[in-house]
Amino acid sequence: MKILHATDTYAPTVGGIEVLVHDLAAHQAAAGHDVTVLTRTPGPTGVDSNGVMVVRDARAMRALVAEADMVHAHVSAISPLALRAAEIAAAQRVPAVATVHSMWAAAWPLFRAAALARGWDQLSIQWTAVSEAAADPVRRVLGGRPVLILPNAVDTDLWAAAHAADSTPSGQERGPVTIVSVMRVARRKRPLRLLAVLRRVRAALPSDVEVRVVLVGDGPQLGRLQARISDWGMQGWVEAPGALEHHQIRALYERADVFVAPATLESFGIAALEARASGLAVVARAGTGVADFVADGVEGLLARTDAEMVGQLALLCTDAAARARIQRHNATVRPAYDWSDVLWRTTYAYDAAAELTAGTSRSAQQAPLKTDRPRSAA
Template sequence: MKILHVTDTYAPTVGGIEVLVHGLAARQAAAGHQVTVLTRTAGLTGRDTNGVRVVRDVHARRTLASESDTVHSHVSAISPLALRTAEFAATQEIPVVATVHSMWTGTWPLYRATATVRGWTDLPIQWAAVSEAASDPLRRALAGRSVLVLPNAVDTALWAPASAHPAADGTRTAHGSPGLAAETAPALVPREGGKGGPVTIVSVMRMTGRKRPLPLVSALRRMRAGLPADVDVRAVLVGDGHQLGEVRRRISRWGMQDWVEAPGALEHHEIRALYERADVFAAPATLESFGIAALEARAAGLAVVARAGTGVADFVSDGVEGLLAGSDAQMATQLGQLCTDHALRTRIKRYNAAVAPAYDWSDVLWRTAYAYEAAAQLAAGAHHTVVQGALDLARSRRDRYPAIAAREIEGDPA
């Protein structure tokens, strides 16, 4: 199959869409597809180390779309290239999947007006969103059109905790489901904070306003003020961005530098090493459509504290894989609870170490294959309603992907 991924932003820019498109395209290429990425982000062109062709000439969009069997557009808040290419391909009866990677929560009426003007609800486009939280405003914007949930993915084996040793009769269980009692998890034993070291809280994010690193610093300050003096806590805030300087200034101004550090950006292997010594992951963003960093931490066995109503809730159930907060104040309370409640922290960590989340590439690749089939049916004029439950029909496609998903994709996207 000739697959064209269209994304307005791509490497060398770093973000959720860029990581997802790179990983998906590379694994599709490894499965034998001819894969091209079209973007308007400047950078290297040609085939990358994974065999994916990268084109950065926006004027080539119609030619590339016409040569493709499927067009997969990746949409954020503002994505003119992705949307215009999707519109063009749909008018040419080329199967199109348009995945929305952002939260349209407060702006869906604007997108609904745009959809009416641009005719999105009349075009044979299979729409998708990366989480349940992101899908609801998209459905509103599209006046009830079918929307699939097509989540992001991580290599769960790559992120699995090396320090988690199975019991004599236990192995790491694949694909946990929300609501499964943590007590049912196999007895894996991760490193536990408070025994020979501090309880370590980690957050990995872009240091930008949308990700809310400054409210997290405030929440940590509030948390520390409510903890007994003898509770040993460490926090590491990883990431780069224009707010990093202010994060560091507030840590210093509030006298938190003895237990909070902001080292800047780290490589993946450095983050995995940090997770081996950590206990809790904090995700403070309120407009998080999915949360790849939180999923990586969940796969690494950390207890996750995140804001409720975000995409993180798709793989973190309150009290099972972590805790979900309705406010910054509640997040501070929950972080403190995990620092002091050894039994709760250990139970969540053991469950997360024992049960892999259902967001491995071997899961998401067959979901994507199904979305492409649904798009092909729409392009052929079969305007039936496609529902999430029908994904079961494509489960047989999973068999071709596990070996591909297990290999670590080489290098960064071109």
């Protein structure tokens, strides 16, 4: 199959969409598909090391769509190239999937106006979203049209290795409780609010409870974050080293206990999924995409407010039994969103798009997770 991924942002830019599209394209190429990525992001063009053709000239869009068997548009808050590719595909009767990777939430009336103006709810495009939280406003935008859940994925085998050699959850009877966060250090991810939460956590803890915090990531607010750590006198227990490579993050997770995701507009949360697959307890905001793979009290804790997050982090720092119970569960029970699951769900979405284009009007009901189907004895 000739697959065209259309995304306004791509490597070398680093972010959730960029990582997902890169890895999905690589997995599809490895499976024998002819895969092309069309993007507006400047960078190297041509066939990459995974066998994926990368085109960075939007003027090639119509020709690439016409040659494709499937167009997969990756949509964020502002995605003119991706949305236009899906529209052109529908006009040319090329099957198209549009995946929404962001939270349209409060802005959904604006997107509804755009949908009415552009006729999105009438075009033969199979809409998907990366989580239930992201899908709900898309359904409103499309007037109740079916929206499938097409989540992000991680290599759970790779991340599970962080605790493979240690059956005892990390952090028990060995040094400080270590809290980590991995994010793009930008306003939307709320890194400065997280620092304020952590300051309140430290104030709420007994003086004999040791805590270490590592805030990983780069972005426009990194300088302000580092300056505020110093201004608030937190440098003795909080560090913000900037971006780290995956192998460095996995090494950090071997010594960590809790992962915290403070964003309120988190459509999925790849970093949180990686941490959960590594055996860490996850603390995140309720109503976000993290809730698709973190049940409150099972894989972690979900906070409705920052004040509630303060209490949850303080609890996990002081209650070793509660922390160990969550860590033990996460270290032994794999999350469903491995690539084998998500590739199957992607194929389901592609089939739904093809049938929609062919006019068969199949009811686009939500595909079950692979874990809902019989597993092999592997």
